[in-house]
Amino acid sequence: MKDSPGRLAGQPMKATATPARIPLAPSFVNYKIDTAYDEMFAAPGQPREHYRALHQTLLKLPPEELRRSQQAADLAFLHEGITFTVYGSKEGTERIFPNDLLPRIIAAREWAKIEKGLTQRLTALNLFLRDIYHEGRILADKVVPRELLYSCKHFRREMRGLNVPRDIYVSICGTDLVRLPDGVFAVLEDNLRVPSGVSYMVANRKVLKRVFPKLFRDYGVWPVDHYPRELLGTLRALAPDNCIHRQDPTTVLLTPGVSNSAYFEHTFLAQQMGIELVEGRDLLVHDNVVYMRTTAGLRRVDVIYRRVDDDFLDPLCFRPDSILGVPGLFNAYRSGNVTLANAIGTGVADDKAVYAFVPDIIKYYLGEEAILPNVPTFLMSNATHRQHVLENLETMVVKAVGESGGYGMLIGPHSTVQQREEFRACILADPRNYIAQPTLSLSCAPCLIDGAIESRHIDLRPYILMGEKVKLVPGGLTRVALRKGSLVVNSSQGGGSKDTWVLREGEFAEDLLEEARKELRPRAGRGEQTV
């Protein structure tokens, strides 16, 4: 889908004055467009086709109305209980997860490509996990270096030779996508262990429907509230072969408890799916079968959707000081009497250094080029890469391979000399633990900041489920870096979220998809890539 005529991929957008320029509305007076891809505007004052209706609505709404709508949305969030816990001197202070009122809109064709790309990616990653925990053909063929895997702290030797139902290790995946300045969606990272944030996606949608009901209906947006049902279906499809009630396997959600910052999401999902929310101490293992302790006696558990990290799952197998886990759980797992979603040991595939090899992994198992590209990545364990990066630290983003939440990260252009020196020392001390990427300009979208509309950087985290089949809920969580100029979108560091609208624009008929696929195959001699 072309947004402005004559623009080639790879060239930054120039804010030139075009002849029929529409003056900026008062609410947009602070809206700046720079080199980043702007989701709403193809050029100043020229909204993209799929954003036009929203643009019109915003022009007509007085700023006071916007401010009031934001307040109403915040209140709705508070009442729904969409909070996360902050621990300080006052016990149990809860904060609203900042939510921006203005939806992020994605055209149907764009989503079709994302869906295809993510399906391909997750399928390949599951094949990869199965391989490295069994024969290791990809290692023998030297496509991925052995040392890289074995030096990853999330590689679990205990999983060698263990068979999981349907060979699905990752059944719930949250992949972070960013849109590059040329409009292409690229994968920033995968989250294959315990991805979170999906409850905000459902909550955002509920609130937005109340705030912009007419716009929502006129647009025709794919729903997202069926996520809990799909998730339950996925979990049940993974029930062990020997479970007693094949039609109705007992599924539970294992939570670390009230002190966990994502606890709200755990209770929300458990309640929406209609399954029991358990803590480690509710479960026990007897004769390698997992039971939960109820007032009516012990009830066997078949599938555990675990929101507890590998390390804390079983004190007899992993960290012995963990009180969040269940002693003997791994033995029950190994015996095939219980399924864990996601499986243990998936962290090796979302290690940021392994991420760099994912396009090769896709090629190896599926024989296909990656539909969604990676972001160029330098491995610090590679001498050439390391030298290049250390010479250009101010333009690089350096990340520790096993971290999440935006921690352990250096953003070159926003850093001080001292910070760069510290990271230099860290990289030299433990190169395996770091990767670097050129600083990306994430795409920008309009946000409501203090009653005016300003542009902020965003990303997108769709959620992919893999049970009997791969399923994506159209949309996902769009995260916003609320601080002006910031590129960090994580909630723990000043991030917020937006509702994501994937437009229907007619059904996803097979012929439409086929047309989209044809467009996406590189055409000989033209070097253009449409999105």
Next chain:
Amino acid sequence: MRPPRNYYVQAFKREAGMLSRVADSLYWMGRYLERAEHTSRLVNVELQLWLDQSPEVGAGRWRFLLEALRAPAAEGPVDPTRLLNTLVFSRTNASSIVSCIAAARENLRHVREQCSTRMWEQLNRLYLNVIDRRPEEDWLLKSHDFFLYVLENAYLFHGITDATMSHGEGWQFIQLGRYVERADTLTTLLETHFKRTTSHFERPIEGAEYLEWVGLLGGCVALEAYCKAHTAEIRPLRVAEFLLLNPDFPHSIRFAVDRVNAALHMIGELTQRNAKAPTRIAGRLRAQLSFSQIEEIMAEGAHGYLQNVRKECGEIHAAIHEIYFDYSVEAELAS
């Protein structure tokens, strides 16, 4: 071929029982809130009486209060301000009013998805209101409003619970905790009272004794109900009967035990465990209370009778834990 007749019913039947930990939390929440209520009532009544009494009598009353609440006895002369601090605000005293409210709220917080939003909001609001209070200079004389606030918000919580929570197993555990605690605290109160009273049961009472008995009734919110049943003439025998055996008044021991029974019976049915210890012991106690006569009890010694009731309550509590919460795996799999 048509599916068997009960196919659809079975397909939707939910499994019996709830998580033991959750039931445990709801039970204790019920107990802690009841304890906070009871303590508020007693302390409030004592403070009102204190204004009417001579210092010597007053000191004796404070000691009585401590014993009735099973708080550690004070050494030396009793300082009302310090005493009240211990009974109302102290966080080191696990049975102080504020501690009980905090504990109730904490228990509910752990099982928040079990209760309605309104329930949580109500208990949380009560907690936030009392947690930061500190007694000022002449708080003793102005404290009546505080106790009234606690009582009314506790009543409100139960009203909201009754109206917004499904009366299933979880709700039954809350009631169970509430009434086990009530039976326990009322028994202790009466026991202490009968131990210390110098009144003769057959003769009408006079003078300072009168205040004692009014205090006892007031501590159980029973004064008006008693007067309605027996007129304002306070006869110790009738008071004892009212607070021990009356089936209709909410703060009688028999009423509490009846409720304990009802809750246990429902839980037993839901979990198929009615043949077990808690239901048996509670049933036995209920029968005993239903068929006793106050004259017999007094003849044999009220103190002994009440001690026995309290012991049974303790056994019920232990049995509940053993059968529903903390059962051993081996015992469970054997049965």
